[in-house]
Amino acid sequence: MNSPRELVERAQSLISAGRHDEARQLLARAREHLPDGRMRAEVVSATAWVMSETGDLTGGFDICRSALRDDESDVVRLGPIGRAILLGRLGALEVRAGNDDAALPLFGTAADALVDHPAACGRVLINRGYLHLRRRQLPEAAVDLDEAMELFARVGDVVEQAKVAHNRGYVDLLAGDLAGALDRMNTARETLRHLSSAHRAICDLDRAEVLEAAGMIGDAVDTLEQVLKLVEDSTQWHTRAEAELLLARILADEDFDRAASLAAAAAQHFREHGSGGSAVRADAVAARIRLRGDLPNGVPASTLELLDRLDARHLTAHSTELKLHVALSFLDSDIDRAERYTADIEVRTDAPVSTRLLAARVRSALERTRGRPADALTHAAQAMDEFVEWQTHFGNLGMQVATQRVATDVVLQGLNAAWETQDPERIFDWSERARGAAAAWNPVRAPRDDEMVGALAEIRSLRDSDDAESHRRRVELREQVRDLGWRGSSSSVTSLSRPGVVDAQRALAESDAALITYSWLGDRVVAMVVSAGTPATFDLGPWTDIARELSGLPADLDVAAARRGSRLRTSVERSLTRRLAALDRLLVVPVLADSMPRRILLTVPGVLGGIPWGLLPGLAARSLSVAVSVQWWIGSSSEAGTRAPVGVVCGPGTEHGEREARDVAQAWEGRSRIVTGADATTVAASDLAEGSNILHVSAHGGYSREHPLFSSIALTDGPWFGHDVTQLASVPSLVVVSACEMGRAAGEFDALGMARAWLHAGARCVVAAPANIDDERAAEFFPSLHRRMAGGETPGDALATLRGCAPEAPDLGVAALCYGNAW
Structure with a gap:
């Protein structure tokens, strides 16, 4: 026969694994032994938790309170430790029900009584830490969780330590330390995920919230879909409801109907199981979703009443966010009411990054509606300065570019307000701000992992x-x-200062170049030209006109690069030529002047990143440099330019690659090393890259839109990823990639792809194509480019010379561009 202690311990393990029915049976057997004191309290406490987890929260309260009453009337004595255990359990049940005010004193009494009982006290502190987290009382949460970690370490409870580490990661998340949050959560996950699907679901639920905060929306959605599958047939109603609620919040702007359905389902699950406080949170998300829809009668009274309920439960962050969405709704219908309402919204300095950005969006939009764009810029600039400072804590390129998505609405407000001022300095400033922290020159290498x-x-x-x-x-x-x-992500960017127009003019004059900077305003595209004189601004028209031409551009470029029959090739090239002429007419002709120098520095938003600028008729003979930002370009100007030694890599499977590689090597007359055939492995390519000042790669390439740093170059032993580039100890100054799609990138403002990975790693210039290339024509084109560079021309000038040889009949099969600093 098992002792009550053994039965309870086995039941606790089953509860942790989500096997509540089996745990209930063991606890019933333990009660048959009629244990007294602490043992009785542990049986009642565990039984109450099983009841709450399986939908009977009221029943859990009842058996705890009944046992405490029996103790008070001396029917069955629990002892001080047993009583403290039940008070701690009552506190956890009150938290589950959303009664935080009732829970706090229960936790305090229990923790004080259990100070000499590490494991029991640690469990109370975990639950109190969760309460503080829900209220965004982060210092208090950290203190409780750190103390709980020490207590569990004292008794050697590895599983409970992992649970604490996971929750501690959630503190980091709410504090804005996304890298720290994911690091702690992943460490805990390695211990917890193997215990049960229940533990894995909880780990992945919070992991999805980190991904959402980092702007990795697709990954967050995929993770939540997996969580919902894990808990579909289980008794984990709380995890399921939380996953539904988070997914509803993420999808609110993308899939209105599904988001509304998920929020309603989450609220129903919370209410069915007696969790009123969490149901109110779900109601807030549902109300936000409704505000996105058509509201002929204005903001519903029920939404305003809901705000009082959120405040009453100390759900300040949720209340503030909903108030800001209400203000946006008022802005669409009643500007005076919106202004009065917004004035009363207090946004705490420790509010989530997303909430502070939302506040800036509301206040900027209000000022713009009032015709005060300069005041709108004050709000937007302050928020973006805080946001970019936060971004600089992340040295990882993927994080910097992904998090930029979080600030999209504020960036659009700033860009539009700057344009409305028609002040060249402000327009230039916001064209730089729009690209975030990743646009800074960042030559310091991260250590190899x-x-x-x-x-x-x-x-x-x-x-x-x-x-x-x-x-x-x-x-x-x-x-x-x-x-x-x-992991351990930190940036070497130490200054947030951006260049002004005068700084840009000085640097451009030194390179004998002019700047064309394009900005996407959401519904329009505008441009500014900076050269020796007064900057000029241009409204290039509705985004829909440009988007129409861009929609078929990748397919036309890819087909033009394929070797097809002459009739099909002629048809495709005719279509592509027409499309390129249309884009030239929309984007280049209005801004280009005959007096502009041959060299043109371009900074473009991600939505225009797929354009092969050198194939546009107006730019065909120009020396182009497509830079991350003017700030990046100025920073890179002090770096060494094009010179030997040269490394040449040829991957397998290209019909003309080896010929191209040999001719490139020959162009440098003995100042090169070449790796081909079976020797062209990722290790050999990495070694060659680290020892060369110029690297040429001829291979098949593949772009990954979902995960751009998994874009790759095909070598003998497999793909050489963008992530591999981040692990190089040093990189060449110039990288020429004769492979399909290596200049392609994804993003609205800033963009990420293989070329960007090389630039972030420290390369000064990358020559690549944003589309497929014809390897037969590439085998002629790239050796010619190298011969000119070996003769002393810069990459941009050499490329322009080749294009200028036949400006009326450009080689549409090799849409190569210079990314970074081409001079």
Whole structure:
């Protein structure tokens, strides 16, 4: 026969695994022994939690209170420790019900009584820490969780330590330390995920919230969909409801109907199980979603009443966010009411980054509606300064570019307000601000991560395996690589200062160049030209006109690069030529003047990043440099330019690649090393890159839109990823990539792809194409480019010379561009 202690311990393990029915049976057997004192309290406490987890929160309260009454009337004595255990459990039940005010004194009494009982006291502190988290009382939460960690370490409870570490990661998340949050959560996940699907679901639920905060919306949605599958047939109603609620919030702007359905389902689950406080949170998300729809009668009274309920439960962050969305709704219908309402909204300095950005969006929009764009810029600039300062804590390029998505609405307000002022200085400033922290010149290399290198190697080893287990492992390894990129992430950017127009003019004069900077305002595209004289601004018209021409551009470029029959090629090239002429007419002709110098520095938003600018008729003979930002370009100008030694890599499977590689090497007359055939491995390519000042790669390429740093170059042992580039100890000043899509990138303002990975790693210039290339024509084109560079021309000037040889009949099969600093 098992003792009550053994039965309770086994039941606790089953509860942790989400196997509540089995736990209930063991606890019933333990009660048959009629244990007294602490043992009785632990049986009642565990039973109450099982009841709450399986939908009977009221029943859980009842048995705890009944046992406490029996103790007070001396029917069955619990003892001071047993009583403290039940008070702690009552506190946890009150938290589950949303009664935080009732829970706090219960936790305080229990923790004081259990100070000499580490494990029991640690569990109380975990629950109180969660309460503080929900109220965004982060210092208090950190103190409780850190103390709980010490207590569990004292008794050697590894599982409870992992739970504390996970919650501590949530403190980091709410404090804005996304890298720290993911690091702690991933460490805890390695212990917890193998215990049960219940633990894995909880870990992945909070992990999805970190991904959402980082702007990785697709990854967050995928993770939540997996969580919902894990809990679909389980008794984990609370995890399911929280996952539904988070997914509803994420999808609110993308899929109105599904978001509304998810929020309603979450609210129903919370209410069915007696969790009124969490139901109010779900109501707030549902109300926000409704505000996005058509409201012929204005903001519903029920929404305003809901705000009082949020405040009554100390859900300040949720209340503030909903108030800001209400203000946006008023802005559409009643500007005076919107102004009065907004004035009463207090946004705390420790509010979530997303809430502070939302406040700036509301206040900027209000000022713009009032015709005060300069005041709108004050709000937008303050928020963006705080946001970019936050971004600088992330050295990882993927994080910097992804988090920029979080600020999209404020960036659009700032860009529009700057344009409305028609002040060149402000327009230029916001064209730079729009690109975030990742646009700064950042030449300091991050240390090599051997764990990431190993994970990338394992991904390559699985490239030819198509069974389910290999696929699962590849997905797992890709997540690991992404997460490792966050670990210890910190930026070397120490200054947030941006150049002004005069700074740009001085640097442009030194390079004998002019700047054309394009900005996307959401519904329009505008441009500004900066050269020796007064900057000139241009409204280039509705975005829809430009988007129409861009929609078919990638397909036309890709087909033009394919070797088809002459009739099909002629048809495709005619279509592409027409499309390029239309884009030239929309984007180049209005801004280009005959007096402009041959060299043109371009800064473009991500939505225009797929344009092969050198193929547009007006720019065909121009020396172009497509820079991350003017700030980046100025920073890179002090770096060394084009010179030997040269490394040449030729990957497998290209019909003309080896000829191209030999001719490129020959162009540098003995100042090059070449790696081809079986020797062209990722290790050899990495070694060659680290020892060369110029690197030329001829291979097949592949762009990954979902995860741009997994864009890759095909080598003998598998793909050489953008992530591999981040692990190089040093990189060439110039990288020429004769491979498909290596200049392609994704993003609205800032953009990420293989070329950007090289630039962030420290390369000064990358020559690549934003589309497929014809390797037969590339085998002629790129050696000619190298011969000119070997003769002393800069990459941009050499490329312009080649284009200028036949401006009326450009080579549409090689849409190469210079990214970074081409001079």
